[in-house]
Amino acid sequence: ETGVTQSPTHLIKTRGQQVTLRCSSQSGHNTVSWYQQALGQGPQFIFQYYREEENGRGNFPPRFSGLQFPNYSSELNVNALELDDSALYLCASSFPPGQGRNTEAFFGQGTRLTVV
Amino acid sequence: AQSVTQPDIHITVSEGASLELRCNYSYGATPYLFWYVQSPGQGLQLLLKYFSGDTLVQGIKGFEAEFKRSQSSFNLRKPSVHWSDAAEYFCAVGTRVSWGKLQFGAGTQVVVTP
Numbered sequence: 001e002t003g004v005t006q007s008p009t010h011l012i013k014t015r016g017q018q019v020t021l022r023c024s025s026q027s028g029h030n031t032v033s034w035y036q037q038a039l040g041q042g043p044q045f046i047f048q049y050y051r052e053e054e055n056g057r058g059n060f061p062p063r064f065s066g067l068q069f070p071n072y073s074s075e076l077n078v079n080a081l082e083l084d085d086s087a088l089y090l091c092a093s094s095f096p097p098g099q100g101r102n103t104e105a106f107f108g109q110g111t112r113l114t115v116v
Numbered sequence: 117a118q119s120v121t122q123p124d125i126h127i128t129v130s131e132g133a134s135l136e137l138r139c140n141y142s143y144g145a146t147p148y149l150f151w152y153v154q155s156p157g158q159g160l161q162l163l164l165k166y167f168s169g170d171t172l173v174q175g176i177k178g179f180e181a182e183f184k185r186s187q188s189s190f191n192l193r194k195p196s197v198h199w200s201d202a203a204e205y206f207c208a209v210g211t212r213v214s215w216g217k218l219q220f221g222a223g224t225q226v227v228v229t230p
Contacts, residue, residue: 004159033216042120042206042220043160056217090159094216105216107152107159 003027004093004108012114013081021076021111025093031055032074033105034066035090043090049074050096078113086115118143120209122221129197130229137192137224139207148210149190150218151181155203163205166190177201202228 003026013019025032031050035043045058049068063079072093078085089112092105121140129135141147148167152160164175171183181192190207204225208218 031216033218035218035220040223042208042222043218045217045219048216050216058217092160092216096216104162104165105218107161109157109159112157 004091004106006089006091006108006111008111009109010112010114012116015081015083015115017081018077018079019081019113021078021089021091021113023074023076023091023093023108025072025074025091026106029093029095029106030072031094031096032068032072033092033094034074034076035092036060036085037088037090037110038084039087046076081115083115086113088112118209118219120207120219120221122205122207122224124224125222126225126227128227128229131199132196135192135194135197135201135226137205137207137226139190139192139221141188141190141207141209143188143209143211145211148212149181149183150208150210151175151179151190151192152206152208152220153177153203154206154223160206163192197226197228199228199230202226 005024007022033048034046037043047057048055052068065077068074088110090110091108094105119142150165151163166173166183204223207221210218
């Protein structure tokens with residue numbers, strides 16, 4: 001079990017609503033990445049936060065946004081939910097390379113979002 | 117275009133038999149390569165990773181993988197599978213520059229029969 005925790009574990013929302021998902025990174029990790037995993041597919045990179053700044057983004061529309069806080073925890077916000085947003089949302093924390101530390105990404109258990 | 121391909125969607129293997137899962141990648145930069153395992157309803161657990169050096173990498177749970185640059189492959193192997201190895205396995209690729217922004221394959225579902 002990793003030290004990455006996500007909340008909530010399950011969530012049901014209605015199309016058009018907004019949702020906030022939360023991630024607490026493993027102790028000391030200053031980088032958080034978010035992924036969307038649709039049913040039967042591999043995870044797709046949404047974006048990454050490093051030291052509270054967005055550090056790269058995948059092919060997701062602007063209604064997917066995020067934050068990282070001084071304690072390195074992070075939020076993923078999705079506005080105007082669509083049915084296709086139904087997925088498992090995974091958060092991963094790590095150190096960046098070049099700091100002489102293990103750069104392995106540790107994943108949380110995910111938040112299962114269902115949009116109806 | 118960058119891509120990660122896992123050619124086998126589903127593999128069934130008998131307990132005690134050997135297992136090999138294939139992964140091919142297409143990447144412009146020197147790749148960082150990973151294998152993750154996901155049990156139903158769970159997050160991803162790292163089995164092993166390759167950044168550089170020895171091309172045969174040992175991981176947890178008795179898994180190993182071999183990086184073959186000439187074939188753009190990073191296949192995962194286990195000599196003798198256990199029933200607890202039934203899960204979905206994902207190959208992922210990153211780079212030194214985009215190290216935390218992993219690109220995953222579609223996954224291979226492994227079923228273990230008695």
